[in-house]
Amino acid sequence: MMEECLRTVNLTLMLLCLILLGTAHSIYPRIRLSHKELSQLNRTWVFEGHGAAALQPQTMLLDEGHERLYVGSKNALFSLSLDRVDAHHSEIQWSSTEYQIEECLMKGREKPECANYIKVLQQYNQTHLLVCGTGAFNPICGFVTVGNTQQDRHFALEDNSIISGRGRCPYDPNSPCTSTLSRGELYIGLYTDYWENDGALCRLNNQTYTRTERDDRQQLNEPTFVGSAVIPDNDDRDDDKVYFFFTERVVDPEGVNKAVYSRVGRVCANDQGGQRMLVNRWSSFLKTRLICSVAGPNGIDTHFDELEDVFVLNNKEKKNPEIFGLFSTTSAVFKGYAVCVYHMEDIRAAFNGQFAYRERPEHHWTPYEDRVPYPRPGSCASKVNGGGFSSSKEFPDEVLRFIRSHPVMYRPVFPQHRRPVLLQTEPGGRKLTQIAVDRVQAQDGHYHVLYIGTDDSMVLKIITIYNKDTDTMEEVLLEELQVFKVPVPIKEIIISPKRQQLYVGSEVGVAQVRLHQCDLYGSECADCCLARDPYCAWDGVTCSRFYPAGVFTKSRRFRRQDIRHGNAVQLCNGLQIDNEQWQRAEERFVYSVESNSTLLECVPRSLQAKVLWFLQRGEEKHEVRGDERVIVTSHGLLFLQVRSSDAGVYVCQTVEHGYVHTLLRTTLHVLRGERVESAIHRANDGEGEKAAALCQSFTGLPPGPSVSPRVLLVPSSGPGPNSRLWYKEFLQLIGYGDAQRVEAYCERVWCSDKKRKKAKKKYAPPAGERRGKGRREENSHRAPRHTSDT
Numbered sequence: 001m002m003e004e005c006l007r008t009v010n011l012t013l014m015l016l017c018l019i020l021l022g023t024a025h026s027i028y029p030r031i032r033l034s035h036k037e038l039s040q041l042n043r044t045w046v047f048e049g050h051g052a053a054a055l056q057p058q059t060m061l062l063d064e065g066h067e068r069l070y071v072g073s074k075n076a077l078f079s080l081s082l083d084r085v086d087a088h089h090s091e092i093q094w095s096s097t098e099y100q101i102e103e104c105l106m107k108g109r110e111k112p113e114c115a116n117y118i119k120v121l122q123q124y125n126q127t128h129l130l131v132c133g134t135g136a137f138n139p140i141c142g143f144v145t146v147g148n149t150q151q152d153r154h155f156a157l158e159d160n161s162i163i164s165g166r167g168r169c170p171y172d173p174n175s176p177c178t179s180t181l182s183r184g185e186l187y188i189g190l191y192t193d194y195w196e197n198d199g200a201l202c203r204l205n206n207q208t209y210t211r212t213e214r215d216d217r218q219q220l221n222e223p224t225f226v227g228s229a230v231i232p233d234n235d236d237r238d239d240d241k242v243y244f245f246f247t248e249r250v251v252d253p254e255g256v257n258k259a260v261y262s263r264v265g266r267v268c269a270n271d272q273g274g275q276r277m278l279v280n281r282w283s284s285f286l287k288t289r290l291i292c293s294v295a296g297p298n299g300i301d302t303h304f305d306e307l308e309d310v311f312v313l314n315n316k317e318k319k320n321p322e323i324f325g326l327f328s329t330t331s332a333v334f335k336g337y338a339v340c341v342y343h344m345e346d347i348r349a350a351f352n353g354q355f356a357y358r359e360r361p362e363h364h365w366t367p368y369e370d371r372v373p374y375p376r377p378g379s380c381a382s383k384v385n386g387g388g389f390s391s392s393k394e395f396p397d398e399v400l401r402f403i404r405s406h407p408v409m410y411r412p413v414f415p416q417h418r419r420p421v422l423l424q425t426e427p428g429g430r431k432l433t434q435i436a437v438d439r440v441q442a443q444d445g446h447y448h449v450l451y452i453g454t455d456d457s458m459v460l461k462i463i464t465i466y467n468k469d470t471d472t473m474e475e476v477l478l479e480e481l482q483v484f485k486v487p488v489p490i491k492e493i494i495i496s497p498k499r500q501q502l503y504v505g506s507e508v509g510v511a512q513v514r515l516h517q518c519d520l521y522g523s524e525c526a527d528c529c530l531a532r533d534p535y536c537a538w539d540g541v542t543c544s545r546f547y548p549a550g551v552f553t554k555s556r557r558f559r560r561q562d563i564r565h566g567n568a569v570q571l572c573n574g575l576q577i578d579n580e581q582w583q584r585a586e587e588r589f590v591y592s593v594e595s596n597s598t599l600l601e602c603v604p605r606s607l608q609a610k611v612l613w614f615l616q617r618g619e620e621k622h623e624v625r626g627d628e629r630v631i632v633t634s635h636g637l638l639f640l641q642v643r644s645s646d647a648g649v650y651v652c653q654t655v656e657h658g659y660v661h662t663l664l665r666t667t668l669h670v671l672r673g674e675r676v677e678s679a680i681h682r683a684n685d686g687e688g689e690k691a692a693a694l695c696q697s698f699t700g701l702p703p704g705p706s707v708s709p710r711v712l713l714v715p716s717s718g719p720g721p722n723s724r725l726w727y728k729e730f731l732q733l734i735g736y737g738d739a740q741r742v743e744a745y746c747e748r749v750w751c752s753d754k755k756r757k758k759a760k761k762k763y764a765p766p767a768g769e770r771r772g773k774g775r776r777e778e779n780s781h782r783a784p785r786h787t788s789d790t
């Protein structure tokens with residue numbers, strides 16, 4: 001849409017477009033990069049598979065040991081290079097047989113569903129992956145060898161390893177499932193049956209199959225599985241817990257409204273089930289509600305209850321990762337997304353708290369007040385828990401009976417600060433689908449950089465800053481990156497902090513995106529500070545990667561960075577004296593004809609900067625606030641009908657976080673309509689010398705822009721070789737019809753003129769590159785102003 005606007009010659013229409021665009025987003029990224037720009041900057045590479053069919057990745061796995069990214073897709077498994085996903089890939093074709101497809105179609109399934117969609121992809125051990133696919137509604141699993149060392153890169157499916165995938169992989173390619181593998185055991189949340197009735201949390205190894213109870217709506221009710229992780233409780237591995245994140249239906253006491261709740265559930269990794277009861281069933285399954293809500297003005301909280309994605313950010317302390325949940329709400333009055341962060345201590349406290357109890361399904365939940373049996377239901381058979389039990393099979397029946405009837409905790413888990421860290425209430429019709437997080441050390445502390453995938457191919461890079469004094473959250477949208485060429489939902493984001501890369505999957509391919517590109521923010525201290533990107537700092541010369549003290553201590557003295565406040569005034573003043581900057585601001589000359597419309601362009605690099613215009617007359621500077629004739633747009637100052645009294649020097653300044661930056665000084669010349677007309681007419685009538693003088697004046701004038709024929713931007717750098725283009729535009733501008741005769745005449749004047757000068761002529765670079773001189777040269781590949789590149 002933006003592109004269309006810019007192409008539109010009619011300024012009034014363009015104005016309309018600008019106004020519409022202005023209201024489209026509530027939160028602006030500091031930098032927006034289209035797919036084309038990301039590619040040109042070598043910031044992104046995309047693997048699209050080969051052939052005409054879309055790649056359709058279903059699941060991805062990062063293997064930093066072998067330096068590979070494995071991608072399970074439709075009928076194939078890929079191994080991509082972590083350096084360049086689009087180069088040197090290997091591939092395993094794994095389709096269903098003709099017979100299986102035939103059978104699938106006979107069951108009434110559609111042709112596209114009757115294929116092998118790889119849904120489970122786990123590192124089984126150092127040399128093997130465990131891979132499961134839907135197998136045309138007949139799930140299958142197998143082992144894939146990936147080689148022993150980094151150099152030894154086998155990539156093959158072991159034929160004799162193929163087994164049934166029932167209970168390990170869903171039947172339906174669209175069925176939600178989550179899996180994690182720990183010590184040779186696969187933990188998986190999935191629908192185990194063809195009809196998708198049996199949602200279950202399971203553990204499989206080569207001997208046992210442990211799961212939630214079948215048809216127990218108290219344990220799981222129409223669950224949608226989102227994420228899972230094995231997290232230790234302490235140094236005793238027997239206390240390791242497996243956490244599952246999912247949503248499910250809850251029925252209110254009246255049995256009328258079916259709401260969706262987000263849940264965290266957990267089991268002991270060493271749970272062996274019971275001996276006489278709960279055989280091959282979890283003897284430790286508990287769950288509770290994950291709360292992500294904002295307080296409403298009327299005292300009623302708005303809950304974000306639909307968990308879209310979860311990210312477990314590991315810490316040095318393995319038992320205390322931070323859990324990031326991306327939630328949505330679909331309430332009728334309020335639509336939006338939120339990110340909440342949970343601490344393990346809060347999750348553990350909820351599980352160690354009171355059990356929930358209700359007399360009957362139609363009653364409200366209350367805390368269970370009676371005696372709780374020993375060992376406490378939900379605890380693992382371990383030394384820490386008093387010993388005495390070497391396996392859950394030894395737990396007293398009383399314990400098993402209790403947990404069977406009380407799987408819900410009374411206390412929910414509240415997020416850090418009891419509020420979301422990120423809130424998008426009007427995402428502009430955009431859906432948020434995925435989240436990945438990096439922890440970044442900056443000069444003034446640690447920051448979480450959130451990478452959020454959208455349904456229109458974007459990855460939003462955001463930091464959130466908590467202000468203790470005001471108890472408020474500030475969101476800073478650093479970058480908006482269009483990762484794929486066409487708008488498709490982002491289905492997966494994997495982050496590699498080690499490589500400083502994101503690996504992003506959508507139905508059209510897998511993209512690799514570098515986490516930061518500091519030089520894009522600009523080369524000045526202020527540009528860099530205002531960006532507030534914790535990866536970047538100003539090093540005295542450019543904006544470059546920031547490394548915390550101790551890594552490159554030598555250069556530390558010169559590093560300037562202020563993520564929390566973005567206070568460029570304090571950090572960068574003294575480096576750029578305002579006066580000096582004034583001198584360095586770009587100079588432009590714009591010629592316009594009376595009564596015509598004219599745009600004085602000024603687009604700051606940062607989309608978050610506020611633009612101010614001043615008209616300078618002598619020593620005095622007046623702010624131009626705009627009226628019905630002169631309009632301040634996001635592209636510049638627009639004169640709908642320029643008057644000769646408008647002539648003057650216009651100064652474009654930006655203000656961002658209190659930092660004032662003079663970007664541009666534009667001198668507007670207003671040509672009197674009749675005079676131009678008559679000059680043309682004289683030329684037309686063949687009034688020899690005067691016409692020649694007019695032609696001369698065209699050549700004498702430096703090149704105009706090729707952006708819009710109605711806007712003449714003339715740099716101060718003197719005449720150039722593109723004057724003729726400018727002259728044609730000029731004739732159009734003043735509405736002169738018979739341009740050809742003038743052109744022919746001028747051609748003659750120029751030709752003789754050119755011959756004279758030919759000997760000395762030295763070619764200057766083309767107009768486009770010369771427009772911005774000096775420091776504005778970076779303009780040509782600065783933060784772009786259009787999102788689409790098609």
Ligand SMILES: *[C@@H]1O[C@H](CO)[C@@H](O)[C@H](O)[C@H]1NC(C)=O
Nearest residue numbers: 037038039040041042043781
């Ligand atoms: C991108 O990489 C190509 C070769 O891989 C190189 O020729 C080009 O200069 C690079 N572009 C930028 C902006 O670094």
Ligand SMILES: *[C@@H]1O[C@H](CO)[C@@H](O)[C@H](O)[C@H]1NC(C)=O
Nearest residue numbers: 124125126127128129143161
């Ligand atoms: C990994 O597992 C596979 C499949 O069970 C087995 O064949 C292989 O020997 C194992 N490799 C190692 C290094 O344990």
Ligand SMILES: *[C@@H]1O[C@H](CO)[C@@H](O)[C@H](O)[C@H]1NC(C)=O
Nearest residue numbers: 183184185204205206207208
């Ligand atoms: C799987 O079976 C093999 C051989 O039967 C055994 O050596 C291995 O320990 C088993 N793995 C697990 C996780 O039980």
Ligand SMILES: *[C@@H]1O[C@H](CO)[C@@H](O)[C@H](O)[C@H]1NC(C)=O
Nearest residue numbers: 593594595596673733734735
């Ligand atoms: C621009 O000015 C010329 C000369 O006054 C006039 O003929 C022409 O119609 C004007 N164009 C517009 C779009 O106002």
